[in-house]
Amino acid sequence: MTCSCLSEAKGMTKNMNKISEVTRQDIIDIIREGFTVILDEEEYDDKSDEYVTERTIKMPYYGRLDEIDFLSRVYNLKELPSHDSRYKNVLDDISCHLRWDDYEEECWFFQDERFKLQQKDGDEPLLRFICEMVHPAVRREKSPWKQYLDKFNELLRVDGYELYPAHHISGRDIYKAREYSVPDKPLLPDNLFSERYKDLIDYGHGEAVDNISNNIDYRAKKHICRIMQNFREPIQYQPNRYHNWTEKTDALDVAINRLNEFMDTPVIDLKSAMFSLSSEEEIFANYFTPFIFDVIEFQYDELSEGEKCGFQEEINASLQKDNVSFRLIDRGLIEQLPDHEVLTSELISMTEQIKEPGLRELFDIAVEKHMQPSSQSHKDAVEKIWGVLERLKTYYTGLDKKKSVERIINDMAGGQEDFVKLFDTEFKALTDIGNSFRIRHHETDRTDITDIRYYDYFFNRCLSLIALAIQYLE
Template sequence: MNNISEITRQDILDIIKDGFIVHLDEPAYDSNVGDYIMEYPVKIPFYGRIDEISFLSRIYDLEKMPSKDSRYRNALGDISCHLRFGDYDGDCWFFSDDRFNLRHGDGDEPLLKFLCEMLHPAVRNEKSDWKRYLDKFNELLRTDGYELYPAQHISGRDVYRARNYIEPTQPCFPDSLFTERYKELVVYGQGQPIDNISGSVDLNAKKHICKIMLEFREPMRYQPNRYDSWTENTDALEQAVRRLNEHLEIPVVDLRVLNISPCSDYEILAAHFTPFLFDIIELQYDELSSREKTAFQAEINTSLQRDNVSFKLNDSGLIEQLAVHEVLTSDIIALSTQIQEPGLRELFDLAIEKHMQPNLQSHKDAVEKLWDVLERLKTYYADLDKRQSADKIIEDMACGQDAYKTLFSTEFKELTTIGNDFRIRHHETNKIDIVDIRHYDYFFNRCLALIALALQYLQ
């Protein structure tokens, strides 16, 4: 793919080489200059806290790349020598070197991989302005249809990968609320509420996010009756609570208690049912101004990440579950680029996209699409019939070992049986229903594990 334009590529190169200017929304005091500033320059080395050779070696196998200097057998010796003696013209000499595929016309993937590696926790300096670079890269890439997103966590830190950018849609509340999206796993209204989706979020984590919710009580005016000009002063949090109570038709949260209880406000708020707190966060995000939305999202996600909570507030303002304990990883997502057959690649990408969306219907669709991937995978080798093509895939996966042939052949048959017996690809009345989202996730992960392995052996 060559979706990244020559202009965008050059803009990115200029940022990596020279840095850029950060423009502030409001004046900030700079102790270095002894005055308030509205902008400041940012520049970080692309190799972060390691060196150039170590950085490039994370992306390229320099020992197998050719040398441009006859004195050395490979690119590693060649580049190491010329870096040591400062022979290269500029810090980013490799952007014009055809061995690195970073020039215009060399495709999008090498550049996207380079940018993700710049932001990798093992590379980036956490004390630097690397997040400004992330924002700037995304500002440029989104115009050409890509974005960098946190695909997984390592030691509590985000690891970024590239994906196609889709403009976030504005959720339609109350149908899009957390408790509505996960209503099969959340029971309330009669007796003790049951939470089978966010029950692992402990009280301390809830206290931390409630502190943030109370900090973002952005003032606003509310008009209770559109036919009456009378308005009242309120704030984003109060509005969010009011909207939730109106939707549920019961006062599940009463902020007036905060003024009369001896406990801290955030402790009182944190004592509420976790799914309702997630509802309020989504509604509060919806009420905030654009600038406050960005800060609120960042604070909430930092808190959730710090407390190892497997949820995040996405760009649409919805709390979604992270796939931190699943087969799905950024490396498996990246396998899509190895699929040569367009139809198979499109199905695989669609299944992944559906599974990452925070609602039951999307998880259902993801399982159905993944079983379609499984069936299409069996016919990957078009010059063979379906049985022969599947046998070749199994043969390659097994590396000629009979025990593994039996294992993988059995697993292919078992997954085919599951797809036929359960309501996955077929919807006749005699099929077994799947009503628990966790069962869908089990089927998805089991099938994905086999597919992900098979994709690595395709020729």
């Protein structure tokens, strides 16, 4: 199965050609030869016996696979023709050449027209290729894949693309390409975790309860708080602009103060640790989980660029080790990972089978909305996935809507009457849900969805039917 990395949710099509000849060649050179990075401080180089301020980074494009296994993820090698009459397809052809190591240059396929990586072939093949390079099943986690990702984005953004974490597998990011626009910086504190998920938090009249992160245990929170303690990067500030003296604080203290100011009350106070037998991290871990996540986001915002990456990596490693279904994303926000979702990377790559561009586009938008860390995005995702269902019903344009649905159902059922009834019932049930509940925001005469958790149920139920139907489309 080939990998679909190009997000058409932003209106991109396969024949787009925005990547300039210069950028394309820069990307090819990086894949072939690596690239030079400037070091934050001098390092000793054994080869030159000198201290250096820069070094070359290089990793094989195929990661922990071999060349054929990697190329098989991007192309159907058995369908591509051979240039050698002795072989029936390109798989047999290149297997022989690689076995005897008789290609004249590394990454020979960039010049091979069969692989469509030249300027005339448009953007999608190259974007698909580099997305696959940083796929979790391909990349070596200890390799400089993240630096390659950053370098690719540095080049692509000039021409209007970026690679972004579209979804996850085993807690690791899978990247796709989308059109790039300069992102807005998260507007803290208005965009804090506890604000984004406020529909799931009940402050009540007693102890606050949240229905999104309340199952995170004390031990896991203590691990997180220890990392926050370790990243107390010193900060100097001038408390009075009319005087010259400066005072010292740190990123964690500033983050806690920012949260308390936003809440208009001290919701976190670590000063009591001075008079307690408990450690500061033990006291910290007893606080309300959404407030701890708020502090993480503020702390990330306060850290210098050099500290942000290490902080993010250690927080995420701790969350993953403790099986906590959240992560700190590159924008400094805590995002919930899907738990027991219908949505998988395999399902998303199935959308390449959809020949109708409008349906693919709408599906990608629904998925992208569902993966975003906000209640409103999950509501929007349900509206979009119902739009996918309605558009799916008219997939066969030569038939009217009813006949088109009948054909889809018959293909899914394989002519078995019991399954025809089953799938017909499910199509009608989902149609009734769409007509009865306020899935489309503008329809005010429908039953309101009062619990935000219902939206994920609706999304996954509708997606299940769509995911199955996609596999039978012609």
